[in-house]
Amino acid sequence: MRAAGEAPTRRAELAAAVELLAAAGIPTARVDAEWLLAAVLGVGRFEAQLDLDRVLPTLVAERYEAAVRRRAQRDPLQQVLGWEGFRGLRASGCARSIWVRALARSRARSPRSEVTST
Numbered sequence: 001m002r003a004a005g006e007a008p009t010r011r012a013e014l015a016a017a018v019e020l021l022a023a024a025g026i027p028t029a030r031v032d033a034e035w036l037l038a039a040v041l042g043v044g045r046f047e048a049q050l051d052l053d054r055v056l057p058t059l060v061a062e063r064y065e066a067a068v069r070r071r072a073q074r075d076p077l078q079q080v081l082g083w084e085g086f087r088g089l090r091a092s093g094c095a096r097s098i099w100v101r102a103l104a105r106s107r108a109r110s111p112r113s114e115v116t117s118t
Contacts, residue, residue, distance in 0.1 A: 020069075026072065
């Protein structure tokens, strides 16, 4: 997401991520980009936005880019992050976990005739 030889800042990487996610049709591009940045920095979403002009280390920038690209491919945010928030708690998961909220949303959008019970 950055030009070769440039030292990427949090602000530049965040803006590039928002642009990429929006182009991929992610309706919550800004919020998702913020959560992904926070995850690779190991801080909360608010803390990730402090000091946006700080340069991201190369390895962190690469991890952020990989996470953003996964999300742009429509991987659920919870799977990319590896956790789901619920009432102030974090429930860890893995790629094999079923994220109930995402499943419920997809079923809610489907016509009743297409939804089958198991």
